[in-house]
Structures are given as structure tokens and as C-alpha cells.
Amino acid sequence: MTLKQTPLNAAHRTMGAKMVDFGGWDMPVNYGSQMDEHHQVRRDVGMFDVSHMRTVDIKGGDVRAFLRYLLANNVDKLQFSGKALYSCMLRPNAGVIDDLIVYFMDEQWFRIVVNAGTADKDVAWMKEQAAKVAPSLTLTPRMELAMVAVQGPNAREKVWQVLPQTKAATSELQAFQAADCGEYFIARTGYTGEDGFEIILPASKVESFWKALHQAGVAPIGLGARDTLRLEAGMNLYGQDMDETINPLEAGLAWTVDLKSERDFIGKAALLANPPTHKMVGLVLQDRGVLRGHQVVHTAAGEGEITSGSFSPTLNLSIAMARVPRDVQVGDVVQVAIRDKMLAAKVVKYPFVRNGKGLI
Amino acid sequence: MSNPTNLKYTASHEWIKTEADGTITVGITQHAQELLGDIVFVESPAVGRNVTAKEECAVVESVKAAADIYAPVSGIVVVGNSALDSTPELINSEPYAAWIFKMKPSNMADVNSLMDAAAYQAHVNSEAH
Numbered sequence: 001m002t003l004k005q006t007p008l009n010a011a012h013r014t015m016g017a018k019m020v021d022f023g024g025w026d027m028p029v030n031y032g033s034q035m036d037e038h039h040q041v042r043r044d045v046g047m048f049d050v051s052h053m054r055t056v057d058i059k060g061g062d063v064r065a066f067l068r069y070l071l072a073n074n075v076d077k078l079q080f081s082g083k084a085l086y087s088c089m090l091r092p093n094a095g096v097i098d099d100l101i102v103y104f105m106d107e108q109w110f111r112i113v114v115n116a117g118t119a120d121k122d123v124a125w126m127k128e129q130a131a132k133v134a135p136s137l138t139l140t141p142r143m144e145l146a147m148v149a150v151q152g153p154n155a156r157e158k159v160w161q162v163l164p165q166t167k168a169a170t171s172e173l174q175a176f177q178a179a180d181c182g183e184y185f186i187a188r189t190g191y192t193g194e195d196g197f198e199i200i201l202p203a204s205k206v207e208s209f210w211k212a213l214h215q216a217g218v219a220p221i222g223l224g225a226r227d228t229l230r231l232e233a234g235m236n237l238y239g240q241d242m243d244e245t246i247n248p249l250e251a252g253l254a255w256t257v258d259l260k261s262e263r264d265f266i267g268k269a270a271l272l273a274n275p276p277t278h279k280m281v282g283l284v285l286q287d288r289g290v291l292r293g294h295q296v297v298h299t300a301a302g303e304g305e306i307t308s309g310s311f312s313p314t315l316n317l318s319i320a321m322a323r324v325p326r327d328v329q330v331g332d333v334v335q336v337a338i339r340d341k342m343l344a345a346k347v348v349k350y351p352f353v354r355n356g357k358g359l360i
Numbered sequence: 361m362s363n364p365t366n367l368k369y370t371a372s373h374e375w376i377k378t379e380a381d382g383t384i385t386v387g388i389t390q391h392a393q394e395l396l397g398d399i400v401f402v403e404s405p406a407v408g409r410n411v412t413a414k415e416e417c418a419v420v421e422s423v424k425a426a427a428d429i430y431a432p433v434s435g436i437v438v439v440g441n442s443a444l445d446s447t448p449e450l451i452n453s454e455p456y457a458a459w460i461f462k463m464k465p466s467n468m469a470d471v472n473s474l475m476d477a478a479a480y481q482a483h484v485n486s487e488a489h
Contacts, residue, residue: 034423035398195482224397224424290401290421311400311423318401340417 006051007146007203011210015220022223023117025052030222037225038313041192042356044223045152047213052116055145055200056123058130059109060137067102067110069265070129072248074258078104084176084189086256088248089122090267094274095244098122098253099236101189103178111185113147113200115238129266144314146206148199150218151229153356159186164210170197191226193233193354208223231308231319234282234350240293241280241307241321247271250323252280278304281328282350283320283336284360287343291320291336298335298342301327306336314353321350362481363389364456368471369480372414372430375456376474383438384471387459388420388429389450391484396422399448402439404461411437411463413470418460420451429460433470438462 003026012019017028018130028049030037031297040046058067067075073087083104084108089097098118105113114122123141130137160167163186169179170186178187186201201209214220227237234252236242242251249257249271283306291309304324312319320336328334332351335342348360363369368376373392377385393399401421409415411431418429418440440461444450450458465471475483 029424030397033398036425058425228471288401290426292426311421313423 002045003013004052007206008049008051008210011069011207011330012049012220015214017220017222020338022052025116027052028220028222030224031220033278034222034224034228035313037221038221041152041194041221041225041229042314042353043152045150045154045218045223046159047218048149048221048226049212050149050198051146051203051206053147054114054116054119054123055142055147056112056126057109057115057140057142058112058126058137059140060134061108062134063102063110063137064107066130066134066268066291068139068263069133070126071102072257072265072267074263075102075104075110075262076261078102078265080252081105082178082180084178084187086176088242088253088256089125090248090265090270091253092266092268092270094247094267096124096238096242096246096248096253097244099242099253099256101187101240103187105180117239123257144203145200146203146205148201148210148213149190149192149196150199150213151190151192151194151196151221153195155194156188158213158216158218159197159199161216162209190230191233191235193235193351194229194356197232207308219322222320228310228313231310231321232312232314232351232353234321234352236321237308246323247274247276249276250278252321277326278323279326279328280307281322281324281330282348282352282360283309283322283334284315284348284352285318285320285336285343285345286333289318289341289343291318291338295320296337297324297345298323298337299328299332301325304328304334309345312352314356315358319352320345363477363479367456368432368474368476370432370474371483374429374432376432376471377459378468378471379462382468383461383462383464384432384435385462386429386432388455389480390455392427393452393455396420396425398423399423399451402444402448402451403440404442404444405437407437407439409437411435420448420460427448427462431463432474433463433465434467435463435465436466440463
């Protein structure tokens with residue numbers, strides 16, 4: 001199978017990236033030391049090619065009503081242009097089809113950004129639902145757009161240095177807000193637990209933008225560090241921490257599900273009918289070793305499983321997110337089966353790290 | 361960095377140094393540490409453990425993956441390198457100095473039949489294609 005390439009493929013290779021097959025995409029896993037790249041983002045600034053993610057524009061008169069029904073979070077929370085919301089999109093049985101960010105631009109236009117690996121099924125599902133309840137809407141996957149995340153305490157300054165014309169429109173943006181600056185759609189969002197921007201721009205412009213950022217001192221960061229950064233930040237990874245067999249209440253995403261309002265949405269009835277038996281917690285390994293996905297967690301309340309685990313470069317110890325029985329409590333010490341040993345881990349609340357600082 | 365010519369090598373990317381006292385020292389190659397990336401944890405085998413050739417006997421974990429280390433020949437484990445408990449990254453910076461364990465082979469002839477540096481380099485090149 002031929003791997004799909006983003007418009008930055010050649011630039012990654014020029015910068016010495018080690019390329020891997022990431023869900024069918026030929027992507028950089030690191031350019032040198034993954035550990036150095038991780039610290040670079042926490043301490044200064046780094047850039048990620050996330051052009052494999054897909055932007056979908058939904059336009060038409062009844063777009064808000066459609067999204068109110070399509071998404072588990074409530075788009076009525078979006079009351080001014082550029083405001084963003086994180087949400088799951090569910091099957092009727094409440095399994096998570098994908099997690100996404102939806103931006104309210106105007107009453108005729110909402111923008112959604114979905115994961116790469118799920119993009120085709122997401123768009124098919126959205127179109128299927130729209131055909132049933134809002135046939136006049138247009139859903140347009142913007143295949144001609146690329147996306148770059150610039151993250152770290154100095155990220156915004158670097159973006160303004162490279163795109164000075166966008167500074168006026170973006171300097172007042174708060175977290176989870178975006179501005180449409182013509183060719184550059186700039187959102188104060190990210191997947192690292194650091195400040196920064198995600199910039200959606202024409203694919204034809206992305207290589208020069210990437211090189212200009214590099215000239216300005218922004219280091220390229222691979223998907224390896226992206227994963228340890230998001231794990232420290234306690235952010236779910238689709239396909240690992242949740243998928244169609246898990247509902248958001250058991251994936252640590254209850255805060256993104258609006259069950260209070262009167263509105264109906266796809267998956268609501270199943271969520272109300274099935275109170276959660278499991279929950280997500282953080283684990284910090286007390287013994288020497290490395291926590292990894294799929295390791296079994298033994299607790300006084302029954303067995304659980306690590307969904308994401310790794311070594312935390314910021315904390316210099318091993319951390320994990322785990323799905324465990326509901327009665328497990330923060331402060332409990334549990335046992336994790338690693339090869340032929342049982343190692344002790346402490347149950348904590350995550351995030352583990354925010355804005356460069358350890359929280360545990 | 362080229363592979364030292366005074367060492368022997370395995371297809372699973374361990375290097376082996378024969379010591380004057382009849383023991384061998386085992387580590388992982390430059391190529392292996394490069395594939396693994398930043399190493400954060402090493403579990404060396406228990407002292408006194410009997411191992412057979414190609415048996416999993418130690419584990420090296422990087423940020424991104426865990427890798428088994430195999431006994432290059434049959435024998436008995438003499439000692440593990442405790443310096444790697446606190447500084448596992450030495451394997452990245454000095455792969456041919458940061459040894460993982462020492463063992464006493466049951467039969468020294470087994471060691472002599474392992475790959476030399478040139479044969480190992482050819483093996484690495486063939487894996488790249």
C-alpha cells in the first residue's frame with residue numbers, strides 16, 4: 001500500500017526526520033532525540049505537521065440545530081464567532097466515532113477538525129445524518145488545506161514574527177478561540193498542554209510557512225514527542241483511550257458530554273440507560289519500569305487496563321492513563337502486570353503536567 | 361560510528377566482548393540504540409540465572425518501545441550493570457561502553473562462531489532493504 005503524504009513530506013526528509021507509517025500516513029516520528037523534542041516544546045517552542053487531520057466545513061441555515069443533534073457536547077455553548085468546543089461524536093449505542101473540535105464562525109458556517117485515521121468514516125457519518133435531518137446543509141472536506149501546530153511558551157510570539165499581518169486579529173484570542181485571517185485560520189488550541197496556535201492554511205502555502213518558522217528558531221517535533229506531550233497533558237488519543245466500543249463517560253470525557261439540557265443528541269438515550277461501571281484515572285509507577293498500553297491493572301475493586309502509558313520526560317518517571325472499576329479512588333496503590341512482575345502504581349488525578357509544570 | 365572490530369555480534373543486535381577471565385560482556389549496538397531512541401529503563405537479568413542462546417534475558421525500554429535483549433550464547437549470568445539503573449541513557453551516548461550484563465558461556469566456541477563486525481554490518485545493511 002502506498003502511504004499518504006502531507007504537503008510537508010519533502011521538508012520532513014530534508015530536516016532529517018525518521019518517517020513511519022502512522023495509520024496509513026508517512027509521518028515524522030522524530031527528527032533526532034524524541035526526549036529533546038519533548039523538552040523543546042515544554043521550555044520554548046516547537047512545530048508539528050498535523051496536515052493529516054481533516055477540516056470539514058458545514059454550511060447552511062440549520063447548521064447549529066444539526067450539530068446540536070450530531071454532537072455529545074452542546075454547540076449552544078458557542079455564542080461568538082471563533083469560539084471552539086471539544087466534543088465526541090457518538091453512535092446511537094454511545095460508542096465514540098471520533099473526538100473533534102468544532103468552531104462556530106457564523107450561523108451559516110461551523111468548522112470541524114477531525115482525526116486523520118477516522119476522517120473518512122466521520123465524513124460519511126455526518127453526511128448520512130445530515131441527509132436524514134438537515135438535507136439542505138453542505139458538508140465540505142477541505143482536502144486542499146494543511147495544518148501546523150506551533151506549541152510552547154514562545155509559540156505565539158514566533159507565529160506573529162512569521163505572520164505579522166495576523167497579530168492584530170489573534171493577540172486577544174483566549175484559549176479555545178480562533179480567528180479567520182483570510183488564508184490563515186488561527187486557533188489558540190493544541191494537544192500538548194502548552195500555550196500555542198494551530199494554523200489551518202492552504203496546502204500550497206504550508207511549506208514556505210514551515211520553513212519560515214524554522215528560520216525563526218522553531219524546531220520541528222515528531223509524532224513521538226506529540227504522544228508523550230499529550231499523555232502528560234492528560235489528553236485522550238482516539239483509538240487508544242477510546243473507540244467505538246467505549247462511551248465517553250468511561251473514557252474520562254464526561255466533562256464534554258452535556259446531559260443537562262433538554263436537547264436530544266445521538267447516543268444520549270444509551271448514555272442515560274447505561275450508568276458507567278468504569279472510569280479513567282492517572283497512574284504513577286512507584287517501582288522501576290515503564291507503563292504501557294494494554295497492561296492489566298489489579299485493584300481491590302477488580303481489574304482495569306492501561307489505555308496509554310509511557311515514560312514522562314518532564315516528571316522523569318513513568319505515567320499512564322488507565323480505565324479501572326468505578327470504586328478505585330485517587331491515592332489507592334494498585335498493581336500493574338509488567339511481563340513476569342507485579343509493580344506498584346499510585347492512582348492520581350490527571351493532567352500530570354500543564355504549562356511546563358508537573359502537577360503531581 | 362563504526363562497529364568495533366574486536367567484538368562479536370548477533371543478528372538481534374547485541375555486541376559481545378570476550379574477557380581475559382573467560383566471561384563475556386554483552387551490550388546493544390549503535391544501530392540498535394538508534395532504532396530504539398531515548399532509552400529510559402534497563403532491566404538486567406538475575407545474577408546466577410542459567411540462560412540458553414537466543415533466550416530473552418534483559419529488557420531495554422525507550423520512550424517509545426520496549427525491546428528484549430537475548431542471550432548471545434548459553435551460559436550463566438555473572439553480573440548486571442547497575443550503573444544503568446540511574447543512567448540508562450548511557451546506552452544512547454556510549455553503546456559500546458554501556459554494557460548490560462556479563463555471563464560465563466558454557467562453551468567458548470559458541471562465542472567464536474558469532475558474527476564479526478563486517479558480517480554484522482552486512483546484516484544491518486540487508487535489514488534496511
